[in-house]
Amino acid sequence: xxxxxxxxxxxxxxxxxxxxxxxxxxxxxxxxxxxxxxxxxxxxxxxxxxxxxxxxxxxxxxxxxxxxxxxxxxxxxxxxxxxxxxxxxxxxxxxxxxxxxxxxxxxxxxxxxxxxxxxxxxxxxxxxxxxxxxxxxxxxxxxxxxxxxxxxxxxxxxxxxxxxxxxxxxxxxxxxxxxxxxxxx
Amino acid sequence: xxxxxxxxxxxxxxxxxxxxxxxxxxxxxxxxxxxxxxxxxxxxxxxxxxxxxxxxxxxxxxxxxxxxxxxxxxxxxxxxxxxxxxxxxxxxxxxxxxxxxxxxxxxxxxxxxxxxxxxxxxxxxxxxxxxxxxxxxxxxxxxxxxxxxxxxxxxxxxxxxxxxxxxxxxxxxxxxxxxxxxxxxxxxxxxxxxxxxxxxxxxxxxxxxxxxxxxxxxxxxxxxxxxxxxxxxxxxxxxxxxxxxxxxxxxxxxxxxxxxxxxxxxxxxxxxxxxxxxxxxxxxxxxxxxxxxxxxxxxxxxxxxxxxxxxxxxxxxxxxxxxxxxxxxxxxxxxxxxxxxxxxxxxxxxxxxxxxxxxxxxxxxxxxxxxxxxxxxxxxxxxxxxxxxxxxxxxxxxxxxxxxxxxxxxxxxxxxxxxxxxxxxxxxxxxxxxxxxxxxxxxxxxxxxxxxxxxxxxxxxxxxxxxxxxxxxxxxxxxxxxxxxxxxxxxxxxxxxxxxxxxxxxxxxxxxxxxxxxxxxx
Numbered sequence: 181x182x183x184x185x186x187x188x189x190x191x192x193x194x195x196x197x198x199x200x201x202x203x204x205x206x207x208x209x210x211x212x213x214x215x216x217x218x219x220x221x222x223x224x225x226x227x228x229x230x231x232x233x234x235x236x237x238x239x240x241x242x243x244x245x246x247x248x249x250x251x252x253x254x255x256x257x258x259x260x261x262x263x264x265x266x267x268x269x270x271x272x273x274x275x276x277x278x279x280x281x282x283x284x285x286x287x288x289x290x291x292x293x294x295x296x297x298x299x300x301x302x303x304x305x306x307x308x309x310x311x312x313x314x315x316x317x318x319x320x321x322x323x324x325x326x327x328x329x330x331x332x333x334x335x336x337x338x339x340x341x342x343x344x345x346x347x348x349x350x351x352x353x354x355x356x357x358x359x360x361x362x363x364x365x
Numbered sequence: 366x367x368x369x370x371x372x373x374x375x376x377x378x379x380x381x382x383x384x385x386x387x388x389x390x391x392x393x394x395x396x397x398x399x400x401x402x403x404x405x406x407x408x409x410x411x412x413x414x415x416x417x418x419x420x421x422x423x424x425x426x427x428x429x430x431x432x433x434x435x436x437x438x439x440x441x442x443x444x445x446x447x448x449x450x451x452x453x454x455x456x457x458x459x460x461x462x463x464x465x466x467x468x469x470x471x472x473x474x475x476x477x478x479x480x481x482x483x484x485x486x487x488x489x490x491x492x493x494x495x496x497x498x499x500x501x502x503x504x505x506x507x508x509x510x511x512x513x514x515x516x517x518x519x520x521x522x523x524x525x526x527x528x529x530x531x532x533x534x535x536x537x538x539x540x541x542x543x544x545x546x547x548x549x550x551x552x553x554x555x556x557x558x559x560x561x562x563x564x565x566x567x568x569x570x571x572x573x574x575x576x577x578x579x580x581x582x583x584x585x586x587x588x589x590x591x592x593x594x595x596x597x598x599x600x601x602x603x604x605x606x607x608x609x610x611x612x613x614x615x616x617x618x619x620x621x622x623x624x625x626x627x628x629x630x631x632x633x634x635x636x637x638x639x640x641x642x643x644x645x646x647x648x649x650x651x652x653x654x655x656x657x658x659x660x661x662x663x664x665x666x667x668x669x670x671x672x673x674x675x676x677x678x679x680x681x682x683x684x685x686x687x688x689x690x691x692x693x694x695x696x697x698x699x700x701x702x703x704x705x706x707x708x709x710x711x712x713x714x715x716x717x718x719x720x721x722x723x724x725x726x727x728x729x730x731x732x733x734x735x736x737x738x739x740x741x742x743x744x745x746x747x748x749x750x751x752x753x754x755x756x757x758x759x760x761x762x763x764x765x766x767x768x769x770x771x772x773x774x775x776x777x778x779x780x781x782x783x784x785x786x787x788x789x790x791x792x793x794x795x796x797x798x799x800x801x802x803x804x805x806x807x808x809x810x811x812x813x814x815x816x817x818x819x820x821x822x823x824x825x826x827x828x829x830x831x832x833x834x835x836x837x838x839x840x841x842x843x844x845x846x847x848x849x850x851x852x853x854x855x856x857x858x859x860x861x862x863x864x865x866x867x868x869x870x871x872x873x874x875x876x877x878x879x880x881x882x883x884x885x886x887x
Contacts, residue, residue, distance in 0.1 A: 304730075332742065333685075341559030342522075353527060356530075360521070360540060
């Protein structure tokens with residue numbers, strides 16, 4: 181096992197902010213763990229380097245400074261689930277990460293953000309890129325735990341809709357005349 | 366509910382239960398005519414609807430395989446989803462936003478009014494606004510359209526306030542909360558709008574008109590309707606004389622049944638309807654049913670759409686309240702000084718966060734995109750609905766190799782923008798941007814067209830049998846007991862959201878069918 185030399189402490193020390201949640205057991209199995217939030221997930225297919233790369237890539241694709249790593253790790257976990265369900269997907273993800281490193285002529289993660297971005301730009305038409313990108317779109321923006329962050333209130337019917345809860349509460353523009361916008365009946 | 370035997374050949378079979386099929390079924394049943402209504406989708410009720418975009422999409426959308434081609438961006442971003450329409454009892458009336466506008470007089474005479482336009486297959490409709498006016502009035506009353514029949518307009522939401530403020534600064538005159546088939550107060554046993562904000566996901570209050578809980582139960586109450594859901598029609602059959610004699614369909618278990626019929630009305634939306642006629646090819650009709658003109662599947666139109674979204678310093682919360690909350694109608698005229706024929710409407714639109722991420726700029730990533738979504742609750746949005754040009758090459762065809770779950774060739778939808786479409790869209794993007802800038806926008810996004818919701822024209826009406834598929838009553842030129850009863854009848858697209866006209870044509874068609882049956886012509 182190539183990862184056996186890493187223990188958890190060394191890994192956390194060496195990994196920097198975005199990697200704080202990637203933990204490798206002595207067996208080599210990767211766990212994404214965020215102690216402060218109580219969230220963790222065991223990966224089954226992706227190795228430590230692949231998880232770390234995908235975690236960086238998801239944040240780089242859809243950067244939101246105030247969103248914790250945990251939410252990007254949810255996307256990595258979803259990709260690992262897909263890889264676990266399909267050998268083709270697993271192959272594509274692993275090859276995609278390897279290709280990033282190849283284009284980086286080393287470890288893509290260690291490049292500057294600008295250089296990482298330039299490499300992502302080069303591969304944006306690949307199936308790998310689209311696979312990760314589309315997983316982000318649902319993994320981040322369809323994650324109900326993040327809707328509050330974006331100011332989206334989700335389902336409203338159980339609260340009686342917005343008829344009495346501010347459907348027209350915007351107050352920084354003039355109200356239209358009643359001929360154009362009648363009062364609610 | 367009626368129970369009609371497979372071998373009973375005296376009933377009218379209607380394929381599809383949306384705006385066209387659902388309305389036609391009720392109108393015929395009210396006149397004492399027995400109807401079998403076949404719907405490919407499941408029979409959901411209002412209580413099944415969910416205020417959650419992706420689960421609702423899985424519940425209601427037509428997700429059977431389709432393919433795409435052409436220069437439209439949908440073919441790249443959503444290659445297997447040319448259209449966002451529904452497979453459920455009630456069809457796309459579960460999903461529609463409710464805008465109910467009459468087509469204008471000049472739009473029914475597009476060829477006469479616009480003149481010759483290169484590469485456009487323009488003809489006039491075989492009917493006029495005057496012919497339709499009494500039926501439009503019936504449809505508006507049936508559906509409870511606001512600003513008609515003494516029904517007040519809906520109250521405008523935050524998204525409308527932004528549009529209104531910008532539009533007025535720009536000098537637009539006709540800016541209001543629209544003519545909507547959404548109750549502004551209780552009417553006909555349906556509640557008033559609660560401003561829930563999930564019009565596209567099935568209206569949970571029933572304030573929005575849908576055949577699911579209006580026409581279909583009314584038809585059932587007559588005792589003349591048999592609704593068969595999860596019944597996917599594979600072929601329309603004909604007899605030795607060439608008249609249609611019934612339909613072959615697969616039930617929910619995949620078992621096939623032959624249902625005999627006196628008359629068959631096709632209302633499966635503008636992709637499935639031509640597909641069904643093409644898939645019904647026989648030795649007598651080798652190019653498909655009602656296709657002597659070669660026009661079945663051609664002239665596919667989808668409106669010149671697009672959206673404009675803008676972010677503002679202060680919150681908007683556009684998702685609160687009706688999705689289509691208001692309209693700017695000033696641009697719906699024909700005025701070639703703008704650089705194109707025909708006109709367009711601007712209507713507010715909002716998407717929830719999950720769909721905004723999928724549709725704002727499909728395929729996009731990076732900081733600019735993230736920043737826009739970071740401002741989601743400060744965003745306002747509008748949709749462009751404009752007349753696109755009918756083109757013969759824009760068409761629904763049968764895929765050469767791909768088959769669906771019933772072994773039938775899947776449809777391919779080909780669409781290339783006409784240069785008139787592009788000029789109109791660019792004009793509308795510019796005007797929409799100016800509206801939002803006048804209201805104080807920080808950033809403006811020109812969003813490409815979504816998968817099509819207004820699918821039109823693939824079995825069009827024409828005066829001459831060589832120009833189209835059916836006459837002004839939707840009766841096919843080739844087969845007198847075969848009717849087209851959905852938006853695929855449209856000769857041209859006009860600038861207006863099509864549902865009101867589909868319902869209007871269905872009411873008129875019911876009168877015609879009844880009269881023709883009475884005269885024993887069909």
